[in-house]
Amino acid sequence: MVVRLTDAWQEILQRRAGPTGAGAHPQPVRELLGEMAAAGVLMQGNIKFNGALVLQIFGDGPVKVAVAEVQSDLSLRATATVVGSVPAGASLSQLVNPGNQGRCAITLDPKDRLPGQQAYQGVVPLFGDRQEPLERLSEVLEHYMLQSEQLDTTLVLAADDRVAAGLLIQRLPVQGQNNLAGTGPEGSNPPGTVASGGVSREHGIGLDEHYNRVSVLARSLKREELLTLDVDTILRRLFWEESVLRFEPQMGEHGPRFVCSCSRERVARMIHSLGQADADGILAERGRIEVGCDFCGQQYHFDPVDVAQVFATPGGPPPVNPQVH
Numbered sequence: 615m616v617v618r619l620t621d622a623w624q625e626i627l628q629r630r631a632g633p634t635g636a637g638a639h640p641q642p643v644r645e646l647l648g649e650m651a652a653a654g655v656l657m658q659g660n661i662k663f664n665g666a667l668v669l670q671i672f673g674d675g676p677v678k679v680a681v682a683e684v685q686s687d688l689s690l691r692a693t694a695t696v697v698g699s700v701p702a703g704a705s706l707s708q709l710v711n712p713g714n715q716g717r718c719a720i721t722l723d724p725k726d727r728l729p730g731q732q733a734y735q736g737v738v739p740l741f742g743d744r745q746e747p748l749e750r751l752s753e754v755l756e757h758y759m760l761q762s763e764q765l766d767t768t769l770v771l772a773a774d775d776r777v778a779a780g781l782l783i784q785r786l787p788v789q790g791q792n793n794l795a796g797t798g799p800e801g802s803n804p805p806g807t808v809a810s811g812g813v814s815r816e817h818g819i820g821l822d823e824h825y826n827r828v829s830v831l832a833r834s835l836k837r838e839e840l841l842t843l844d845v846d847t848i849l850r851r852l853f854w855e856e857s858v859l860r861f862e863p864q865m866g867e868h869g870p871r872f873v874c875s876c877s878r879e880r881v882a883r884m885i886h887s888l889g890q891a892d893a894d895g896i897l898a899e900r901g902r903i904e905v906g907c908d909f910c911g912q913q914y915h916f917d918p919v920d921v922a923q924v925f926a927t928p929g930g931p932p933p934v935n936p937q938v939h
């Protein structure tokens with residue numbers, strides 16, 4: 615699977631840098647967010663989850679939180695909270711993991727959550743098997759996907775201010791015409807597992823020579839190539855010896871695009887959850903409550919009459935669909 619975000623990614627950057635936005639992020643943060651956006655689309659496109667896929671990094675460096683959220687219709691948004699200065703050309707570990715306490719969380723939040731139903735969340739550290747800090751987001755996510763899906767996964771990501779792009783290769787757990795074999799060498803399955811057909815997924819990780827060949831080819835893709843070449847050229851350059859079947863690309867309103875799910879109702883609920891005393895305190899100090907959306911730059915203003923209305927309904931404003939932020 616290949617993703618190439620252009621308009622959607624540029625809109626995210628422009629809204630952040632624009633007149634109502636909070637100001638452009640430093641370049642290393644923009645690159646991280648772009649890679650997260652591309653990875654989020656690839657992961658959502660891969661599992662086709664009916665709800666939001668939220669990719670979050672909780673950092674212990676200048677980037678406190680970075681988040682990319684992709685809905686099942688591939689609409690997406692992304693933002694980051696940066697505290698302190700970011701050195702030019704900062705590495706991933708300098709941004710989010712100087713103390714090796716950073717972590718990456720992947721949340722699957724169902725669209726129509728039943729009462730009491732929890733979102734699923736998986737968390738992986740930002741270091742490898744020997745506690746060494748990882749310097750590529752792709753490595754962190756490969757680790758997560760190996761854990762959660764027990765499938766060989768290869769991920770290549772890159773972003774600049776024009777394009778956020780990614781390539782995902784995964785060994786499918788099924789055997790069939792045109793699929794690579796699902797398991798490792800014959801006769802090497804542990805007792806009690808199924809020899810073929812992909813039921814035993816974990817066995818066979820890293821053992822399939824066809825997958826490994828395709829993976830090595832995919833990893834040879836350079837950042838510059840991923841950012842500048844069109845998809846057909848990328849596929850031709852990487853896999854010119856393979857027979858490649860390409861599906862119709864999802865573009866326009868069926869493809870990845872920027873959409874922010876913030877609303878005045880949501881902000882009203884947030885003000886209500888502050889409690890009347892705190893809300894009145896802000897009004898006394900500033901005359902009104904102002905809330906800006908970090909994702910899209912939209913500003914919401916609540917004057918004393920608006921705030922009174924928020925607290926006029928017993929139980930607060932009507933609930934909106936729960937979302938992870």
Ligand SMILES: [Zn+2]
Pocket residue numbers: 874875876877907908909910911912
């Ligand atoms: Zn918004």
